[in-house]
Amino acid sequence: MLEELGIRAKEAEKELMVATTVEKNAALKSIADALVMSADEIIEANAKDIQNGIDNGMSKALLDRLKLDRERIEGMAQGVMDVVSLPDPVGRVLNSFERPNGLKIEKVSTPLGVIGVIFEARPNVTSDAAALALKSGNAVILRGGKEAINSNTKIAQVMRAAVKETGMNEDVIQLVENTTRESSTALMTLNEYVDVLIPRGGAGLIQAVVKNATVPVIETGVGNCHVYVDRDADIDMAVEIVFNAKTNRPSVCNAAESLLIHKDVAKEALVKIKNKLDEKEVELVGDKEAIDILKNSDEVSDGFDIEEATDDDWATEYLDYKMSVKIVDTLEEAIEHIYQYSTGHSECIVTESIDRANEFMDRVDSAAVYVNASTRFTDGGEFGFGAEIGISTQKLHARGPIGLPELQSFKYKIYGNGQIR
């Protein structure tokens, strides 16, 4: 069954691989129009998912992520139109050179081929991922969660019809309608037909994919991000950066989870940061030094008490109004702590010292390393890449925001006139 999807995807990919920008943009515009035109049908399908969610006791937060209304569908269509305006990443000459024997070699960007996307509750991922895949010349096999199956099925149906209307093979977009665990595992091992797998969702999903996939994976998303307030920090700036990185949107992967403060500025910085975080009722856990500072200061505002951090705390991505705090003796100790506990997503140093900033940025091995800015900027839109399909935390192929250029492979074209070895 899933193999059939694979066969059809490979077949559709043969044409999509060499489709022109005009053809691809026409298909995308058709998708955007169709989503808006079919809003009522999509909302109707979504209502079934919502009802199932309520029946199954789904949390309010998850129900909200699942819900589609006209405004959100228009947002999805706008997302597709945004992809239309992005440059076509296919067929760019990345390098070109001539060898002494006269061979001319061109390194040219090409689509990856067939991309499998495994994702959780949010149905808007269906159109996001399909649009990015199509523009970058990749056929896509979407496998969403069972919570959104009615919405996803309808959205996929609408998109496929819209693509077909422009004369393109509709199998460039396919949805796995079977949402059992078996269908997920089958997709992860469909090496003959799937070139790359991108999981989008929580740590559990991502680990399951990393563990079970034999298809190459681009790992995304888990962010145990650190902000380190250095000895030479501007403390007021540090307060703003920590507050923003933690509370601007705590549920996303580029939110900060752990705060490190140099001992020389710990007293002033921690009290100010704690008082600011209290505005959003952020719960703190800390090491003994941090607890001592807060217990012994008479400038601490009322708010949550700080608890002692366990070893698990240092490794935890809370995705919530909670943060761990550690006082470090040296920049070295901060870097070592990050080596040990970071997931390689985003880390920040707040400092006025160029030397210390450079040491931190050279030695911390994460996708994005910041000096004096919030970790919340690790995002395709904020980087100016346009849309993104996720944030890669692995080092192979793509690191950081995965935009259209990251959805490309390349090939070498070699022009000869009879050369032999």
Next chain:
Amino acid sequence: MLEELGIRAKEAEKELMVATTVEKNAALKSIADALVMSADEIIEANAKDIQNGIDNGMSKALLDRLKLDRERIEGMAQGVMDVVSLPDPVGRVLNSFERPNGLKIEKVSTPLGVIGVIFEARPNVTSDAAALALKSGNAVILRGGKEAINSNTKIAQVMRAAVKETGMNEDVIQLVENTTRESSTALMTLNEYVDVLIPRGGAGLIQAVVKNATVPVIETGVGNCHVYVDRDADIDMAVEIVFNAKTNRPSVCNAAESLLIHKDVAKEALVKIKNKLDEKEVELVGDKEAIDILKNSDEVSDGFDIEEATDDDWATEYLDYKMSVKIVDTLEEAIEHIYQYSTGHSECIVTESIDRANEFMDRVDSAAVYVNASTRFTDGGEFGFGAEIGISTQKLHARGPIGLPELQSFKYKIYGNGQIR
């Protein structure tokens, strides 16, 4: 046990990641010197492997690949010195831009981290892989076959001592001395400490790694390469290219395995090619049309009879003096045949038509696509990349020759002055 190696590799990598070019080149020169100085010891260790090979009935060809003498060891040292002369790939600014909010973003190349290399009989891979890894700032864990364990152990020991002499942490190079299947599987799943796995060897090894690894893999090497002789080909050029691609070195992955000929030129081209291949006693298998042409021609020289090709033949990488031949009606049929049977390594069209060359090169989805040149050029040295660690046939991260730039990841360095979202 293997985890210990991983812990030590990660620790060593912290320093190697930020080592200067001068430091890395000093370590490489020290390795090259030490290999030559220790030639007698290495030959002595190698003699044990050779004796074990003879006792276990190893074939002559394999014994030859296993054998080290002074000349080969000098070749290994020269290989290391060649890497010294290559540019340092670490720390290159790949892109740099400023955002409207004033954030300055730099995309900078960084080492992948810890690379695991799993390889088969040839002990020279030990020094090749170690040198490329070290120059590109990556710690390496080498896991060679049991046939070469005495040689590999001695070579690794010599290299580690040489590295240490220059003040570098010797754990940047480590060898897994346990050559059981378990140690191999353990390395494939050491996600916490190994960033990338590169298998070097035959199809069996590579498939085992793809199937069992949870660490990201760069797949290398299997090449079912095609030469297509087009309707508009220069037939004499085609004869030379096919002969070279097939017989120059049949045991390597960029050798041609399958010949496709357009029907309009099939009679002339096939007879000439067959007569030329007979010089090297190449065995042919073919479809009915090919067999008919050869049976009915009175210009065919004596030599092997052509047998009928099975479906397996079209998919087989012979790595030997054997080739499959198919007569196709159209360029389209040639491209479809390649879609079906190619391993995505290297394919060539011989034609004088620019349009037909471009169609072939755009639509054939392989690492290297040639017009009018032998597939044997798919090689890091021939591409001018210097040394290579293998030829990637996957589309993620690296495709074609894997040189120093392909052994890099990248990170984003973001410079702010208090930016928040």
